[in-house]
């Protein structure tokens with residue numbers, strides 16, 4: 001009898017610190033599997049954010065550096081430029097990359113930095129107690145929009161990967177989801193492609209993953225997946241949003 | 251025979267494996283791990299087809315599947 005599914009060598013044996021049913025864990029597993037399958041665990045350096053993924057360094061077996069809130073891509077840029085032969089990725093929440101870190105994301109894309117960013121969009125600041133994020137949906141209740149997000153005073157939800165896809169230095173941008181086995185597979189394919197883009201030196205690559213936050217959404221894990229599917233997927237453009245000509249040839 | 255084994259220390263009782271299993275053989279048991287979560291378990295290994303769906307959706311990488 002063969003083991004057809006087991007813990008990736010890219011993960012340590014430390015249990016994730018996420019809440020029950022939180023899909024951050026699925027995304028971390030997929031990254032670890034891709035790093036193992038591409039045989040780049042030894043050379044990879046991850047950069048962790050501030051947010052619920054702030055303990056990433058405990059979960060991955062590759063090297064890791066912790067960054068201040070929103071600064072993972074600036075740290076990643078420095079590492080990649082000093083050590084161009086290492087594979088560098090950032091793992092960041094929507095609040096980290098698309099609120100306080102917006103400037104870095106935009107300019108990392110504009111400069112075509114040869115790093116990979118994984119954005120985990122749960123439409124909320126998970127770690128700090130469920131405050132509204134730029135990605136919070138219209139009418140969505142959060143602890144700082146208790147009557148729902150009103151675009152007239154609180155702005156509209158921002159489709160951040162779509163924005164970055166419009167920047168020339170972004171070679172590969174994909175928007176995916178982990179709400180079902182089929183979409184989990186698509187997410188893994190997108191992550192693999194993003195790392196291959198970096199290996200080929202083709203520019204900046206980003207995979208934005210729609211993810212749940214059962215705790216702050218006030219839903220159980222299964223209801224959260226349904227809510228994501230029914231409410232987030234129609235708002236955020238899904239699929240490969242940017243595939244440069246060179247990436248096309250990969 | 252295929253089988254799905256829950257590694258109890260990782261399980262957080264989220265039930266996502268219970269809902270996805272096409273054979274309906276995953277269930278939340280009545281005993282807890284060190285963290286106090288009622289752990290999931292396969293209640294009828296004979297029926298397992300080794301499809302790995304439970305492990306694919308498990309957010310805590312708590313399931314090994316053999317085939």
Ligand SMILES: Cc1ncc(C[n+]2csc(CCOP(=O)(O)OP(=O)(O)O)c2C)c(N)n1
Pocket residue numbers: 050051052053069092093094095096097100120122124125126127128133
């Ligand atoms: C400079 C600074 N400002 C604010 C905070 C507080 N803070 C910690 S995590 C966080 C947002 C986290 O949200 P997100 O990036 O979406 O990650 P999630 O927890 O949802 O995965 C904020 C505002 C901080 N730690 N540092």
Ligand code: SF4
Pocket residue numbers: 017018019022023024052122126127212213214215216
């Ligand atoms: S607060 Fe939300 S995002 Fe953070 S671990 Fe819990 S469920 Fe996941």
Ligand code: SF4
Pocket residue numbers: 253254270271272273274275276292297298299300301302303304305315
């Ligand atoms: S491998 Fe498939 S059949 Fe077996 S327990 Fe998991 S989901 Fe059920």
Ligand code: SF4
Pocket residue numbers: 021256260261262263264265266267268289290304307308309310311312313
């Ligand atoms: S999906 Fe994983 S964590 Fe959730 S109940 Fe099943 S084995 Fe436990």
Ligand SMILES: [Mg+2]
Pocket residue numbers: 093094095120121122123124125126133
């Ligand atoms: Mg968030």
